[in-house]
Structure formats: structure tokens, C-alpha cells
Amino acid sequence: MKTQRSYAVEVEDLTVAYDAKPVLWDIDLKIPKGKLMAVVGPNGAGKTTLIKAMLGLLKPVTGAVRFLDGDSDVRTLKNRIGYVPQSGSVDWDFPATVLDVVLMGCYGKLGWIRRPRKADVELSRQMLAKVGMEEYSSRQISQLSGGQQQRVFLARALAQEAEVYFMDEPFKGVDAQTERAIVTLLKELKEQEKTVVVVHHDLQTVPDYFDWVTLINLRVVASGPVEEVFHEENLKKTYHSSGTLLRSVG
Numbered sequence: 001m002k003t004q005r006s007y008a009v010e011v012e013d014l015t016v017a018y019d020a021k022p023v024l025w026d027i028d029l030k031i032p033k034g035k036l037m038a039v040v041g042p043n044g045a046g047k048t049t050l051i052k053a054m055l056g057l058l059k060p061v062t063g064a065v066r067f068l069d070g071d072s073d074v075r076t077l078k079n080r081i082g083y084v085p086q087s088g089s090v091d092w093d094f095p096a097t098v099l100d101v102v103l104m105g106c107y108g109k110l111g112w113i114r115r116p117r118k119a120d121v122e123l124s125r126q127m128l129a130k131v132g133m134e135e136y137s138s139r140q141i142s143q144l145s146g147g148q149q150q151r152v153f154l155a156r157a158l159a160q161e162a163e164v165y166f167m168d169e170p171f172k173g174v175d176a177q178t179e180r181a182i183v184t185l186l187k188e189l190k191e192q193e194k195t196v197v198v199v200h201h202d203l204q205t206v207p208d209y210f211d212w213v214t215l216i217n218l219r220v221v222a223s224g225p226v227e228e229v230f231h232e233e234n235l236k237k238t239y240h241s242s243g244t245l246l247r248s249v250g
């Protein structure tokens, strides 16, 4: 029986291990459609692992991930899901220009064989402009800084015109101007009713940038609207800290 879902992603009873060592335990998570969600937790909490497991890049020990419309196979949904990996996690030793990399975002829609159309090149250039990387379009991707590569990945995900986005620390290593550009972009995606899941490190900006948050450390400590779950008590449970983590909440 097919039920109407208002969730972009549902994670049920997910456990993930590297070798025999579990790094995520019994994760249950429902991410409603149209939310900007931060994934917050200390280093090594399993944030990247969670993103990869949701994307089907890691095979879980147990559990299931369901996407839009209850479809559980991430492969049939690949055009509808965008991924911006953690900066520095991709080794670019093959020759590709910045524009090539962004155009790859269109290939899901095009198929690998078809040459990109003028419209795709136009869209890719627009997205590069959005992230302030237009003037680098013919530069080799390997000849960019980590932060610049991150912006190119972002442009690529945008060119893909997906419905659900996963971004692993998109603010890492970017300057203040780029950070503002990315925030504007996130708000635009929200206006388009996209769902965006963002691993985020800066606790202070969570209430400004996001409307939903998941606090994680091996297990889910809390997940829900920022104004309900993002408070000192949950943060202490997440960071195993007794000190003050926030200057102020809300």
C-alpha cells in the first residue's frame, strides 16, 4: 500500500560500521520536504558517514533509507538527489575544466552520450556566476583552492536541478563573502521547496541559516525544528560538554 509521504528522506533503524566497529547506531530520522536542515555534531560523530549511507555510497549493517515517494533505490533517483562532498575529499587528477565539472551536473538529465546543449552550458555558467566562479570556468579544477573547488561542486549540484541536496560542510574554508553567497543560495533552494541537508560546524549560525536541525553523535540526540531542539541541553548531550556552547539561542 502506497501512502502519501511528506518526507524527503526517511531513515529507519540504520546502523553503519567500518570493519566491525559501528559508527552510527540505530538512526531513525525523518526529514520533511522543503526544509533546510543542519546536521550538527563533534568531529568523528558520524555526520559524513550518515550522508554517505543515505546516498547509498556505504552499505549499512542494518536499516533502510527511503526517499521521495517511498522509493528506496537511490540509483533510480539519482537525478533528483544532489551531493556536494566534503572539500578535499575528491582527488582531481584527471584533466577537467571548471565548466566541465559543472556540466557533469547536467549529465544525469542528458545521459553520458549526448553532448551538452547550449542551454546546459548557459545554465552551468549561470550557476558558476551564482557562486562567484564565472571567471574561472576554463581553469583546470585541480588548480583551484579547496574553497574554490567547493564552490564549483555547489554550482554543479545546482545545475543538476535536484529535489534533495546533501552538502558536507559547504562553508568549510570559504571566505565571508562566499559564505554569504552560499547562504543566499540555500534560501533560494528553500524558496524553490527543495530539501537541503547540510553538515554544519558553526553552532552560532545554525538558527540564522537553518530551520531544521539534527544533532548527532553516534546516535541521534535530537532532530526537529531549530527553535524546539537546538538548545544548550541537547548540545551538551551531543558534545558531551558541561560548558556553554552557545552565546545565545534563537
Ligand SMILES: Nc1ncnc2c1ncn2[C@@H]1O[C@H](COP(=O)(O)OP(=O)(O)O)[C@@H](O)[C@H]1O
Pocket (backbone or CB within 6 Å): 018, 019, 023, 041, 042, 043, 044, 045, 046, 047, 048, 049, 050
Ligand atoms: N573509511 C573509514 N574507515 C574506517 N573508519 C572510518 C572511515 N571513515 C570514517 N571512519 C570513522 O568513523 C567515525 C565517523 O566518521 P565521520 O562520519 O567522517 O565523522 P564526521 O563527519 O562527523 O566528522 C570516525 O570515528 C572515523 O574515524
Ligand SMILES: [Mg+2]
Pocket (backbone or CB within 6 Å): 047, 048, 049, 086, 168, 199
Ligand atoms: Mg565529516
